[in-house]
Amino acid sequence: MATRTDAPTRREQILREAARLFAERGFHGVGVDEIGAAVGISGPGLYRHFAGKAAMLAELLVGISDSLLTGAKRRLGDADGAAPEAVLDSLIEGHIDFALDDRPLITLHDRELDRLRDSDRKLVRQLQRQYVELWVGVVREVYPELAEPAARSAVHSVFGLLNSTPHLTRPGSLPGRTGTAELLHRMARGAFAAAGAP
Numbered sequence: 054m055a056t057r058t059d060a061p062t063r064r065e066q067i068l069r070e071a072a073r074l075f076a077e078r079g080f081h082g083v084g085v086d087e088i089g090a091a092v093g094i095s096g097p098g099l100y101r102h103f104a105g106k107a108a109m110l111a112e113l114l115v116g117i118s119d120s121l122l123t124g125a126k127r128r129l130g131d132a133d134g135a136a137p138e139a140v141l142d143s144l145i146e147g148h149i150d151f152a153l154d155d156r157p158l159i160t161l162h163d164r165e166l167d168r169l170r171d172s173d174r175k176l177v178r179q180l181q182r183q184y185v186e187l188w189v190g191v192v193r194e195v196y197p198e199l200a201e202p203a204a205r206s207a208v209h210s211v212f213g214l215l216n217s218t219p220h221l222t223r224p225g226s227l228p229g230r231t232g233t234a235e236l237l238h239r240m241a242r243g244a245f246a247a248a249g250a251p
Contacts, residue, residue, distance in 0.1 A: 064102050066092045068116075071109045073137060074158035076219075080165045096133045110165060111173040118180035121151060125187050137194035143199065144188060145211075145241045149234050152215045161220045196249025207248035211241045 061069065070091035072082040085106060086096035099164065103109050128143045135143075166174060188208045193199055199207070215237055228236065 063092070063094075063107060066147065067099060067102055068109060069114055071106070072113050072155075072161055075110065075113075075165060076160040080106065080168055088154040099207045107168070107170070110161070111169055113158060114162055114169060114177050115173055115180070117151070117162070118177045118184070121148070122180050122184045122187070125184060129187065129191075137191060141191050141195050141245070142238070142242075144191060145215075145238055146234075147211070148215050149237050149241075151236060152237065153230055156219045161215045186211075192249075193243060196245065198251060199249045203248060209213055210248075211244050214240055214244060 067088065071083075071088050074088060074091065084096065085099055085104070088109075088173045089096040103112070124147050125144055128147055129140060132143055146165075166177065169177065185205065185208055189201065189204045192204045192208060192232050193201065198205070218233075218237075221233075
């Protein structure tokens with residue numbers, strides 16, 4: 054979830070272990086005591102950090118959507134004046150980092166989004182729409198002949214491609230992080246090029 058290199062806080066440790074356990078066994082298949090044991094504290098001790106499992110799930114899913122959007126905005130700001138192709142490459146790299154480093158969160162989103170309270174689920178969807186529209190704008194700069202609905206469909210398709218990493222779990226199914234990142238990048242650019250072809 055984070056790119057920082059300093060030691061994670063106890064709260065971050067709890068969230069990371071909760072994401073892993075929820076992804077492995079499902080939200081209802083994991084107890085508070087198990088999450089606590091994974092970080093070396095008692096289950097009741099978790100309540101000093103979170104109101105309960107539902108609060109952890111909400112923070113995980115809202116947090117990653119917010120993190121993706123914030124990171125994409127930062128990449129656009131850093132790339133001010135760069136060629137549109139370079140901006141698109143930067144966005145793809147950022148999403149690949151998420152897809153490879155936060156794979157449990159992809160599984161969690163796919164399986165458990167409907168368990169969020171309505172307000173939290175709406176916030177996740179709102180953040181995701183903003184993220185998609187940011188990409189759509191960049192894709193249409195690179196492929197100006199691509200109509201907006203087609204560009205939006207292409208963005209969603211590329212997200213599906215990049216977010217497929219949790220399904221590549223057999224030993225040896227990934228060629229190492231660098232090789233996988235390069236492969237995903239080529240495939241993403243190929244998908245956009247195909248969508249933008251006359």
